[in-house]
Amino acid sequence: MLQVNYIRENREKVLEGLSVRHFKQPELVDEIINIDEERRQFQTSLDNLSAVANAAAKQIGELMRNGKKEEAEVLKAETTANKEQHKVLSDQLANAELKLHNLIVQLPNLPHHLVKAGSTAEENEVVYEHGKPAELPSNAQPHWELTSKYDIIDFELGTKIAGAGFPVYKGKGARLQRALINFFLDHATAIGYREMQVPHLVNEASGFGTGQLPDKEGQMYHVGVDNLYLIPTAEVPVTNLYRDVILKEEELPVKNTGYTPCFRREAGSYGAHVRGLNRLHQFDKVEIVQIVHPDKSYEALEDMSAYVQSLLQKLGLHYRVLRLCGGDMGFTSAMTYDMEVWSAAQQRWLEVSSVSNFETYQSNRLKLRFKGATGKTQLAHTLNGSALALPRIVAAILENNQTEKGIKIPEALVKYTGFEYID
Template structure:
């Protein structure tokens, strides 16, 4: 959430950065500034009235001690009128604050200066590409046919049990899942991330804190009886560990990692681009989250991007890194790198990770602050990244490593799987 003071003092810059996102409601900025001005005037009037009430109370005490009862009665009549006015002003101030809050949460984060203007994925900027596409045999199959051939993932059985987008992993397919989770967690902890186990359901305050609510409410599974939400990513509970917390500067950076299943109600469409593992409603992911000093957050973003890339290199995957344009970036992000791996069988890029810097957008919602050397508190910066999401990694491993002997397991995973081939 953007800070009201910043919007008021930097109106033109806010409008300019929102235009990079192709934001369709720039008039909200002036509405926010006007409501904030009204709120501040009401607060000033209320403060003045409170000062008058305090002064009157002191005068009444002095008059009572001097036996001036008639003057006391006059002042009491005045203060009674002031109390009614105080209540009216308080009600108006509360209404203005609610309206201001409802408006400001509709503004997305402001893109960082390196983020280019654009509205679609086609306008994202490729900043790096690693490796070469796998050379496959002529009879190469897409992963949804490979999983049936080797009986390792059953999409129809998942549909029977739950619905589309909830696959069942079997035998070596299940072991490959577990191997990847352990591989990702081990590498994260070796790189200084503290492993956490967190709840898979969160309350509204947690969803609001990281920006899923109210923006992505329709994309989350909701338990109405308990008013809890199934998490779309471990980012939500892990970042909320620090909601309403004031850290010490020496505590930073904080680095956490967590494995969780993820649940997303995203509307699906038909076709190969969403077939099989390409888009699921339930999937496994290892997440990395950092809370850092504002001065270091973009250096940390580059480090996190490099770390995710190191995992892709170890798995022997051909990948590229995109810096997302303003219109393709998530609502809460200031800058995002997407990592995509090349599927040689599908002949298309598959997104497997997003690494984002949210600057103070989440920490303002979370009231996540730290106390600097001067003793003054300020908002920390938060970052997170997928390291990694499993479905499309599994799809890429299956498709890019298919041979006449079966599917060859990347060397880095063999000690986790206990087998070299799926056959």
């Protein structure tokens, strides 16, 4: 959530940033500034009235002590009128604060100056590409045919149990999933991330804190009786561990990782491009989260991007890195790198990770702050990234490593799977 002081003092910069994102309601900026002015006027009037009331209370006390009861009663009558005015102003202030809040949460984060002003995914900037496409035999198959051939993932069985988008992993398919999870967690903890096991359900406050609410209600599964939400990513519970927390500067950076299943309704998703593992309602993911000093957040973003790339390299996958344009970037992000792996069988790029810097957008909602050596308290910066999401990684491994002997497991995974081939 943007800070109202920044909006008020940097109107043109805010409008410029929103234009990079192709935000369709720039008029909200002036509405926010106008309502904030009303709020400040109500607050000033209320403060003045409180000061008068406090002075009157002291004066009444002195009059009573000096035996001037009649004068004290007259002053009491005046303060009663002030109390009524105080209530009116308090109600006006509360209404203005509510209006202001409801408007500010509709504004997305402002993009970093390196983010381009494109409006679609086709305008994202390719900043790096690694490796070459796998050379496959002429009879190469997409992963949804390979999973059936080797009986390792059953999409129809999942549909019977829950519905489309909930696959059942079987035998070596299940072991490959578990191997990847352990592989990702082990590598994250080896470079200083602390592993966390967190709830898979969150409350509204948590969804609001990281920006999923009120922006993405339609994409989240809601447990109505308990008013809880199934998590779309471990980012939500792992980051919310620090909601309403004031850290010490020397505790930064905070680096946590966690494995969770993820649940996304993906409403309106259909067609060949979402077939098989390409898009699911339930999938597994290892997440990395950092809380850092504002001066260090873009250095942290580059480090996180490099780390995710190192995992892809260890798995022997051909990938590219995109810097998302303003129109394709997530609501809460100031800058995002997407990592995509090449599916040689599908002849298309598959997104497997997003690494984002939210600057103070999440921490302002979370009231996540740190106190420096001078005693000054300020908002921290938050970042997160997929390291990695499993479905499309599994799809790429199956498709890019298919041989006449079977699916060859990447060397880095063999000690986790206990087998070299799926056959």
